Amino acid sequence: MTPILMLGAGRMGGAIVEGWARAGAFAGSDLMIVDPQPSDVALAAARAGARLNPPDSDLAAARTVILAVKPQKWLEAAGQYASWLSPDAVIISIAAGVGSQAIAKEFGGRTVARVMPTTAAAICQGTASLYADDPAALSRAHALFEPLGTVVDLTDEAQIHAATAVSGSAPAYLYAFIESLEAAGMAAGLSAADASRLARSTVTGAAALLAQTGEQPAELRRQVTSPNGTTEAAMNVLLGEHGLPPLMREAVAAALRRSRELGA
Ligand SMILES: NC(=O)c1ccc[n+]([C@@H]2O[C@H](COP(=O)([O-])OP(=O)(O)OC[C@H]3O[C@@H](n4cnc5c(N)ncnc54)[C@H](OP(=O)(O)O)[C@@H]3O)[C@@H](O)[C@H]2O)c1
Structure with a gap:
């Protein structure tokens, strides 16, 4: 591969x-990188033996091609490079919204x-x-992404839109949550530095506990919510009529819509 x-x-x-x-x-020498403005990561990979911006005629050596340009630029990239690739190269696309039939065609x-x-x-x-x-393409994708964390197989391509909305885009949701918690901490009288340390460390600690215990999030939430206590007072807001569940459904629906638009 x-x-x-x-x-x-x-x-x-x-x-x-x-x-x-x-x-x-993978060894550095297993990688070829094409990017008009190589980042520090690309330059470090080049120092480790990756070929950075090789001549087009060398691209035929690639067995696997990761399409990692913005969805708005994928057609341009396909037009630029497709004819140089080996006929048996497998294309692995990470572009949001763009369907595999369109990619295969281009x-x-x-x-x-x-x-x-x-x-x-x-x-x-x-x-x-x-x-x-x-x-074979699925097992290639497994081999590429298993070293990088958790891998989830979807049973239908249309589910990629939902996976984008619930996973690909979701780190930003958590960062926005932490930003909001920090801001609320300052509004409650903490210094910026303390609000930031408390919010970040509490969130990363709680996420690590979820990962390590394997408990359901609802169970962990119940464990820290005493009847009539402070957490319950906050939960009445967060899980109330206009709280997180409808807000998250709305946010995920918006990401889903945008993913479909990008592929149209
Ligand atoms: N960022 C995320 O969290 C995330 C998560 C899941 C999936 N994705 C997907 O990953 C893809 C890349 O997103 P990104 O956030 O990494 O975008 P990005 O930071 O803009 O990276 C894309 C890179 O491709 C380069 N490029 C543009 N046209 C090219 C061409 N014709 N040939 C070679 N390189 C070209 C860009 O250079 P220029 O800057 O010069 O244009 C840029 O360095 C997207 O399709 C996105 O849907 C992103």
């Missing part, structure tokens, strides 16, 4: 390259898998939702 060609190594493509290096999943009928990753791939704690019609 190597050499692996990364078409675009920005935020997400760079996180994948970083995670592979951290996991020791990449000359090559086999396609779709993956919706998260940026924590950089520290091998990512989450990747995978879909491919073709079993």
